[in-house]
Amino acid sequence: MxxxxxxxxxxxxxxxxxxxxxxxxxxxxxxxxxxxxxxxxxxxxxxxxxxxxxxxxxxxxxIQDSEDAIVEQIKIELIKEVEKGETDVILSEVAKKMGKNYAYLSKMFSKSEGITLEKYLIHLKIEKVKEYIQLQQLNFSQIAYSLNYKNSSHLAKQFKSVTGMSMSDYKNLHEAERKSIDQIV
Missing domain, CATH: 3.30.70.100 (Alpha-Beta Plaits)
Structure with missing residues (x-):
């Protein structure tokens, strides 16, 4: 069994x-x-x-609670998408993939985690940006392009909004301030 x-x-x-x-x-x-x-x-x-x-x-x-299980499944699906480079994730498609209604999942996620699905996805993407910056293999425009941002200024504004610093300031830090994926929210 x-x-x-x-x-x-x-x-x-x-x-x-x-x-x-x-x-x-x-x-x-x-x-x-x-x-x-x-x-x-x-x-x-x-x-x-x-x-x-x-x-x-x-x-x-x-995980014992069924709602907690669903929230964790949402996180895992979003993490998988970002790790695959699918950062233009359509949240309603993730809900469909899970066989659930998007509004229901969104409300449950927000209630459980204290953050919207959209903001959670942005935080995942910003952690990916930090990883790219640390690897020093791409410039900011290339990072923005690889994460499907319309332009690097949109990414720069989002990065500063989430981290409180510019991407250049982050790049110049002696010790990077990254969160592990399980610590987002």
Whole structure:
């Protein structure tokens, strides 16, 4: 028999690896693993209370509530889109992909996270901009183009609005101020 575990803050491949290693350490057999979701082989020796504590120590959380699960699924879908370079994400398409009504998802997300879906997506994109700036492989215009902004001034205004500094000021920082994806909001 299989059991699905939904895990909050499991948003990257390193998270998958960390959770996978933890489950192996706990003696829990994995059937499949993907961002935010692990299917395990049910076994009478599986200690889910111990697993939950261990996950919490690593910054993860078992999701019990169905609304929390949906919000986490939204985050994962948006993160996947931004990581693929699909930054002109149409939020209604994400809702359709999830088989849900956009208005319902938007309201639920805002209630849960205290930020709109649109602003969350902007924050994801700004973290991607920070990554590009740190890599120093693209100039600001190229970054704007790669993230589907109409022009670099629109990106510059959005960047300053979110971070409180210009992209040039950010580039000149000695220590970059980036957030991990699971810490956005």
């Amino acid at each position: 299989l059991r699905t575990l939904l895990i909050k803050n499991m948003v990257c491949n390193r998270c998958n690896l960390t959770v996978s290693q933890l489950l192996k350490t706990e003696g829990i057999e994995i059937h499949s693993i993907e961002l935010g979701k692990v299917v395990v082989v049910e076994n009478e020796n599986n200690d889910y209370n111990k697993l939950e504590k261990a996950l919490n120590e690593l910054g993860f959380e078992l």
